[in-house]
Amino acid sequence: MLFFGYRDFISEPDRILADRGLGRAHHRVIYFVGRYPGATVSSLLSILQITKQSLSRVLSQLVEEGYIVQRQGASDRRQRLLTLTEKGRALEEQLTETQRQRLARAYRQAGAEAVEGFRKVMLGIMSDDEDRSRFGATKRRP
Amino acid sequence: MLFFGYRDFISEPDRILADRGLGRAHHRVIYFVGRYPGATVSSLLSILQITKQSLSRVLSQLVEEGYIVQRQGASDRRQRLLTLTEKGRALEEQLTETQRQRLARAYRQAGAEAVEGFRKVMLGIMSDDEDRSRFGATKRRP
DNA sequence: AATTTATGTCAGCCATGTTGACTTATATGC
DNA sequence: GCATATAAGTCAACATGGCTGACATAAATT
Numbered sequence: 550m551l552f553f554g555y556r557d558f559i560s561e562p563d564r565i566l567a568d569r570g571l572g573r574a575h576h577r578v579i580y581f582v583g584r585y586p587g588a589t590v591s592s593l594l595s596i597l598q599i600t601k602q603s604l605s606r607v608l609s610q611l612v613e614e615g616y617i618v619q620r621q622g623a624s625d626r627r628q629r630l631l632t633l634t635e636k637g638r639a640l641e642e643q644l645t646e647t648q649r650q651r652l653a654r655a656y657r658q659a660g661a662e663a664v665e666g667f668r669k670v671m672l673g674i675m676s677d678d679e680d681r682s683r684f685g686a687t688k689r690r691p
Numbered sequence: 692m693l694f695f696g697y698r699d700f701i702s703e704p705d706r707i708l709a710d711r712g713l714g715r716a717h718h719r720v721i722y723f724v725g726r727y728p729g730a731t732v733s734s735l736l737s738i739l740q741i742t743k744q745s746l747s748r749v750l751s752q753l754v755e756e757g758y759i760v761q762r763q764g765a766s767d768r769r770q771r772l773l774t775l776t777e778k779g780r781a782l783e784e785q786l787t788e789t790q791r792q793r794l795a796r797a798y799r800q801a802g803a804e805a806v807e808g809f810r811k812v813m814l815g816i817m818s819d820d821e822d823r824s825r826f827g828a829t830k831r832r833p
Numbered sequence: 834a835a836t837t838t839a840t841g842t843c844a845g846c847c848a849t850g851t852t853g854a855c856t857t858a859t860a861t862g863c
Numbered sequence: 864g865c866a867t868a869t870a871a872g873t874c875a876a877c878a879t880g881g882c883t884g885a886c887a888t889a890a891a892t893t
């Protein structure tokens with residue numbers, strides 16, 4: 550179910566991205582920068598769990614093409630705080646909208662109770678409390 | 692949640708496969724051949740939605756290395772019916788076991804009701820009735 | 834002043850997806 | 864029975880997005 554669900558969930562965004570010469574790796578970066586404005590490069594690395602070389606490839610493209618801006622950190626000037634531009638925000642919304650609709654449909658059909666169950670099970674599948682905590686979950690019993 | 696859940700769900704199998712020089716594409720083939728013994732190549736293509744060139748690469752390796760056997764179809768001799776060997780079955784079980792435990796833990800923590808909700812929402816996320824029907828789901832209301 | 838940390842970069846490798854063109858064997862339809 | 868369609872396989876080339884290793888720079892920390 551996860552295989553089919555995940556595949557179908559990203560299929561629409563994939564098509565939209567392909568039209569712009571972007572891939573799903575770009576989507577992830579846009580998504581998380583949108584969700585955490587001012588995120589640092591290393592925070593993205595720890596969320597995505599990829600190498601900085603992999604991130605660099607997609608991030609530099611997003612900066613070059615004007616989806617994301619980097620500004621120097623105030624307290625730590627080594628950091629590059631990442632934020633979506635207007636263009637980036639627009640794309641993020643376009644991508645999210647297709648997924649939002651898909652989720653809304655699933656939610657409508659399944660009901661609020663099912664949604665709560667879905668959240669619980671997904672949290673249980675995750676390996677780390679670190680991942681779970683992004684969703685406001687309490688620590689898992691061992 | 693799907694991103695984190697899916698990533699964590701396949702991380703253990705990925706490690707086990709890597710030790711044998713296999714990847715997650717091999718896992719998919721092994722999984723579906725295990726689930727549908729005697730599956731044809733084209734049935735796999737339609738499940739996985741990849742090109743036969745992509746499938747061929749992993750499938751031939753699995754056959755060469757003795758995880759899967761092909762036999763000619765009885766009614767249609769053009770078909771190659773795919774089945775796991777003992778070795779293939781053993782690997783399939785090893786891979787599935789780690790995921791089964793992860794699911795069991797999630798289920799234990801979330802409860803049977805949550806599991807039903809999880810299933811409902813996952814089915815609602817899927818695009819096609821074709822995908823949904825693999826899980827014994829009834830047709831979705833439009 | 835020395836070390837650590839945050840970020841970036843070059844170069845190359847691997848897995849897994851793609852398209853396009855073509856072959857072989859077998860089944861099926863007229 | 865012949866023409867066509869289908870199941871499967873193959874060669875070649877390319878794209879995406881992971882990876883490792885090595886090294887550089889600037890700024891923070893000790």
